[in-house]
Amino acid sequence: MTTDCTTKPLLFSSLKRQNIQADSQGGKLTSDGGALLLRETDRSLGLIDALNGCIPDPRHPFFVVHSQRTLLAQ
Numbered sequence: 001m002t003t004d005c006t007t008k009p010l011l012f013s014s015l016k017r018q019n020i021q022a023d024s025q026g027g028k029l030t031s032d033g034g035a036l037l038l039r040e041t042d043r044s045l046g047l048i049d050a051l052n053g054c055i056p057d058p059r060h061p062f063f064v065v066h067s068q069r070t071l072l073a074q
C-alpha cells in the first residue's frame with residue numbers, strides 16, 4: 001500500500017508582510033515540531049492560562065498532585 005503525498009506548499013495567513021507556508025519537501029525533520037509550535041503559541045497568547053481560568057477545578061487541594069494548569073498543558 002502506498003501513501004498519496006502532496007508536494008504543494010500549505011499556505012497560511014500572512015503575518016504583516018511575511019508570507020507563511022509549510023511544505024513536505026523533507027530536509028531535517030523532527031516529530032517535536034508541533035509541540036514546539038504549540039508551546040510558543042501558548043507562551044505568546046496565554047491560551048492555557050485562559051483555559052485554566054475558565055474551567056473550575058473540583059478536586060480537593062489536599063489530594064492534588066498536579067495542578068489543573070499542568071494537566072491542561074500536557
